[in-house]
Amino acid sequence: MTEALSNAPRMKPNFAILLSAIEMLLPSSRWIKRFATEKDDADFEESHRHALIFGKGGLFQCSTMTLGLAVMEPELNYPLHRHPPAEFYLALSEGEWYREDAGWWSPGAGSVVFNPPSAVHSMRSTDKPLLALWGLIENAQEAVPDHQGVSNNSN
Template identity: 55%
Template sequence: MMSSTEEVAWDQDIARSGDVLKRSLQNVLSCSVRDEAQVHVASLNAAKWTISKSAKTSNALPDFLALHLSEALRAMPRTDDDLISIRDALGTLLPHVTWINRQAQTDQDSAFVERHRHGIIAGPGGLLECSTLTLGLALMMPQTCYPYHQHPPAEFYLVLSPGDWYREDVGWWTPGVGGVVFNFPSCIHAMKSTNVPLLALWGLMH
């Protein structure tokens, strides 16, 4: 059990890392020429979050996936200041997030279910409470395909490791590490890992 001094220090570390993550994400998205980028930048700028009351108890990442997370974080480039800041902020936040997996729908191959997790950083059920957006980290084992799906909120992904992405109006493409993927509301989209784990930050506007 933490002392009151330790709790204050923990809260400060989490809050500081959350602010660094938000600011660095805004910087990356601001560099995009896509109109959608500015909508998400504005959403991040307007987001107000506080540490969840249940933040000190989280649904931990299974060991076999924790190894892939460590591998992907180690492989992130160290030449871009914003990506370095994002990696460092994630190092503080991720041990305390709740990890969830998405179940397969009736017409989908269920092979991906145990091969992926989402770490909920901000938003409903997240480490940081926020009413206007959900921010998470997607992790998939190598050679895993996240099935075609759609949802009403607009979405972005900041790609943090190699992988392939699909959107109905584009088809499959490889954005590369540091690339940004935008999914407009209710579009059909998917992603798949290659021979290394797929890691990406994603945001959904409420």
């Protein structure tokens, strides 16, 4: 985690402030391992972790949203998956993202990636660790943005 956070670019003041706040939360965060299935990369279990910040089991309880951090070691694929809640990621480092209607793309650090409810999606790290802030939004059917994709707003 420390390597991923130190590699995250601090290109704008607000982004640097966000990364500093995340760094302060790390000692209190509960890191969770996602168990691999037969189809997953054998190294996935040991090379990926989530820290819950908001939501059930997180540092702060919230019933409408789950917010956390994801970190992946270099050269790792997160398995293709889907889930009913809409999901967003704020890419805190370089990485590649996949969604069934868009294919693979590299949004860049500071970009937002949005996955509509039940969309098949994935991500993968490059030669450096991937770090991302992620959120699951319950009952987001009404809140799906018109662009349903990537924005590059790093403010």
